[in-house]
Amino acid sequence: MTQTPAPGAHNAKVMNRFELTKRAVAQLKAEEAVVAGIGNTNFDLWMSGQRPQNFYMLGSMGLAIPIALGVAIAQPQRHVVALEGDGSLLMQLGCLATVAMLKPKNLTMVVWDNGMYQITGGQPTASAAVADIVAVARGCGLANSAWAADEDDFDRLFAAALKDGGPTLIAARIDDKPGTGTTDRDPVQIRQRFMVGLGVRK
Amino acid sequence: MTDTQTQTAPWHQVVLETLKRNDVRLVPYVPDRVFTPLIKALHADDFFTTFPCTREEEAIGIVTGAWMGGMRAAVLMQTSGFGTIPNAIASLVCPSQIPAVIFVSERGTLGEFNLGQAMVCRTMRPALDALGIETHTITRHDELAFIVDRSIKQAVATQAPVTFILSPLLTGGKVFAA
Numbered sequence: 534m535t536q537t538p539a540p541g542a543h544n545a546k547v548m549n550r551f552e553l554t555k556r557a558v559a560q561l562k563a564e565e566a567v568v569a570g571i572g573n574t575n576f577d578l579w580m581s582g583q584r585p586q587n588f589y590m591l592g593s594m595g596l597a598i599p600i601a602l603g604v605a606i607a608q609p610q611r612h613v614v615a616l617e618g619d620g621s622l623l624m625q626l627g628c629l630a631t632v633a634m635l636k637p638k639n640l641t642m643v644v645w646d647n648g649m650y651q652i653t654g655g656q657p658t659a660s661a662a663v664a665d666i667v668a669v670a671r672g673c674g675l676a677n678s679a680w681a682a683d684e685d686d687f688d689r690l691f692a693a694a695l696k697d698g699g700p701t702l703i704a705a706r707i708d709d710k711p712g713t714g715t716t717d718r719d720p721v722q723i724r725q726r727f728m729v730g731l732g733v734r735k
Numbered sequence: 736m737t738d739t740q741t742q743t744a745p746w747h748q749v750v751l752e753t754l755k756r757n758d759v760r761l762v763p764y765v766p767d768r769v770f771t772p773l774i775k776a777l778h779a780d781d782f783f784t785t786f787p788c789t790r791e792e793e794a795i796g797i798v799t800g801a802w803m804g805g806m807r808a809a810v811l812m813q814t815s816g817f818g819t820i821p822n823a824i825a826s827l828v829c830p831s832q833i834p835a836v837i838f839v840s841e842r843g844t845l846g847e848f849n850l851g852q853a854m855v856c857r858t859m860r861p862a863l864d865a866l867g868i869e870t871h872t873i874t875r876h877d878e879l880a881f882i883v884d885r886s887i888k889q890a891v892a893t894q895a896p897v898t899f900i901l902s903p904l905l906t907g908g909k910v911f912a913a
Binding site: 566568588590591592593595596597598599600601602603604605606607608611625627628630631634635720721723724727728731732733 | 761784786787788789790792793794795796797798799800801802803804805806808822823825826827830831832833
């Protein structure tokens with residue numbers, strides 16, 4: 534299907550989620566935590582390399598940003614990145630208002646917008662036609678919200694976000710390529726590894 | 736608090752002190768009239784980080800992230816809010832073994848005036864039973880501190896969620912002005 538870009542994203546290049554995920558992970562030098570939402574978002578994070586500071590959400594669609602916010606509150610010295618899809622975020626838009634209210638400096642939200650519920654058969658999301666994720670985020674009070682114009686722009690926005698000037702939201706238009714693999718499906722192991730990666734468990 | 740103080744303190748103070756004693760520092764909530772004195776007291780105490788969320792499942796996500804980051808957390812909601820979170824509990828909290836501490840202000844019973852509240856109340860305990868979650872309905876002030884304190888310790892030790900349903904018999908509930 535053809536995606537009509539959100540009003541604010543009409544100049545943004547359509548990129549690839551796995552490529553951008555690898556670019557983001559390549560910038561992580563300080564054991565930053567990464568929480569990835571359900572489906573292709575966490576599949577591509579998994580395939581980018583299984584850092585101990587990665588959390589792969591297996592259910593609870595829409596809760597990647599709230600989980601990341603919880604980590605950011607618990608560990609204010611660590612930067613936390615949430616990776617989320619447009620369909621998932623649309624399910625839990627209220628979390629953007631909560632993040633804006635709390636203003637955690639150490640939280641970056643990346644939204645992959647392919648305008649579809651890809652993993653369930655490619656049904657269109659509201660963001661394919663009318664909803665502008667960045668405009669929504671700004672309306673919630675997240676002033677540091679922007680569409681990535683292209684890969685280099687994404688790199689710049691992400692690098693700036695990691696300097697704890699957040700909260701920051703970066704939206705990227707992405708293509709309809711599926712995820713590049715799948716995660717293990719052992720939630721206890723995923724949670725335990727993450728807690729070890731965050732220094733909470735030995 | 737001493738035992739004597741616990742017996743004379745209002746229910747919300749007993750809950751606050753018990754959370755503090757168990758190092759539960761983070762308390763996201765979705766508001767409830769009956770919980771208002773507890774919420775006010777949490778906001779007034781620097782020990783706690785407390786704030787409203789837009790949905791109860793958002794609060795469940797925050798509590799989960801905080802636990803994995805090393806901070807104990809509890810969430811406050813009312814009965815109708817519980818009706819919105821079974822998916823988050825079944826697909827995140829239970830499979831990931833998160834000791835989420837969930838306080839529910841019980842609406843829908845003992846003089847309820849809103850049929851919507853009464854019907855959602857009937858779904859709560861069957862859902863909790865189906866999820867296999869340790870649940871205590873607290874009706875008596877003299878049992879409050881013991882149940883909450885021991886159950887938080889059990890939740891942490893066994894890495895399992897716990898739900899406290901605070902009955903109108905404890906809190907006074909919300910009164911129908913008829």
